Amino acid sequence: MVASIHWNACAYFTLSRHIGFGRDPWVYPNISDTNNARLSRQYLYSFYFSTLILSTIGNTPVPVREEEYLFVMADFLIAVLVFASIVGSMESIVSNLDQSGRSVFPDHQLIGDYLRSQRVDRKLQERVTRWTQHLRLYKKLTNERQVLQMLPDRLRAEVAVSVHLQTLRKVQLFQSCELGMLQQLVLKLQPQVFSPGDYVCRKGDVGREMYIIQDGRLAVVADDGVTQFAILEVGNYFGEISILNIAGNSLHVHNL
Template sequence: MDPHELARLYRSSTKFQLDVAAVVPLDVLCLFFGFHPIFRTNRILKYRSFFEFNHRLESIMDKAYIYRVARTAGCLLFALHVNACIYYWASDRQGIGTTRWVYNGQGNMYLRCYYWAVRSLITIGGLPEPQTLFEIVFQLLNFFLGVFVFSSLIGQMRDIIGAATAAQSNFRASLDRTVTFMNASSIPRPVQARVRTWYAYTWDAQRMLDEADLLEALPAAMQAALAVDMNFSILSNIDLFKGCDTQMLHDLLLRLRSTIYLPGDFVCRKGEVGREMYIVKQGQLWVLGGADAAQVLATLTAGTVFGELSLLAATGSRRTASVMAQGFAHLLALDRKALRETLAHYPDSEKLLLEKARALLRETAPASAATSPTQGLASLFPPRPDT
């Protein structure tokens, strides 16, 4: 951002030399020799600014492929314009209207030459046969150039459209493989319908199947920055992690696993062994109880957390209630192994969580059947070896 450093770098670059040559006022020669476009050809040396403009504009656009399609179409129109100008030059050299192949001088000269350039460069055909050696050589070179230019533009269009629809193509391929597997395995139709619904909602919600696949291509620092922007406000407001080291929370964010549940899906059931905790990012869930798990005990909304005992209690702790998605729900899951590996580098946060774990276990576990908090946490935080 230092203007002096930027100026020094710019003056020492090739771009500066080309820019200086491009602004040399050769137009003044028109005062002595008359107007000729050749005196303005040095302006083309600014071509680097065109590519730099395209690069910077694409980097800030949400749908850059739309601009790329328009730019490719513009390049095609410009190539046709140049070809029309060259054809008029060739006609003028041969003599306007001297043969059937050259421009006959009738009608709008630009439109007539542009029409010839379109039919010639795109190799549509139907043009008058060249008569002289110059016309034959010119037409052959124009046909070869047309094949090269047109094939290059078609390839660019294919790449642009392919890049724009790559995510959707991967999604459809994954869905097709899953449907083929379910049909081959004779999966019941209701289950297949729920699988298709999950695919459709996941695509509509986030335009990808797994956010982790996108983040894996980025450096660790950028992954952490994105994770902080997306989920740090949720994780920092959880009572369990309040007061913990901020960097520890940043590391935990990279361990969170995103999961989407359909309406009626059970996130966990009463009595099953718990291995992870959940954070509600979007949607609502019901906490069910009673003899047949039909009574709604509570409603969990965005920002709430449940399943903390699965992280803090001993291995083999069971769920005390069932949790079911009321509608489409987006959850973040954190398992015991990820928390243990993270806390190994943050002893102060580990000590704080131990204290909160003892208090939480005393509140939730019956006094007669409860395991000692220190023993219950031994499997989560094993003693450290001597240094």
């Protein structure tokens, strides 16, 4: 835009010289005045005049001659086209970003419309909203397999190892395992994201999964939901007894 204003200022000064400096209020003032004869003054005045026209601010002297009318109309048309191009480009960028986000994260608007149409309880709607916002804010994925489904099996395995192997290495239970076994275990992992305040499992639930904390903290709480027995952090795990089909201890597990 600065370059456009510069060349337009040159065109304005050239047209003023063609018509005659100071012939009317629209053209550049008469250079018989020593201040108007300075090159810096000529350039700044022309640049300022061009900026007013191309920014569609106006506030310039009214054209008098046909050449001046044509110049102003051409500038206004150029300004409108430039701004329309910029706005269209920005709209396209925002639309593409939003579309890419919806392909990875749940569509908050679609989920919200569905919950409202089904007249779901407002508190439950707020919990779902917090969850979707939590996913976007912290870049959490819940559909990792769907995102990577187009990749070949071997390449998908390498991506999974690159993303989750470090988390698996932090688990004390698997620290003595060989790399090949860890790579096989990584392929079985499924990311699950819980927003703050959600329960991962409750007392009495049938355990079928083992959980490994990759990010955040979990609190093991009593029946009142307030008293904390323990805090589990990154690298901690629970539910390993469930995958062995052994009835384990069932406590409330609350996500902080």
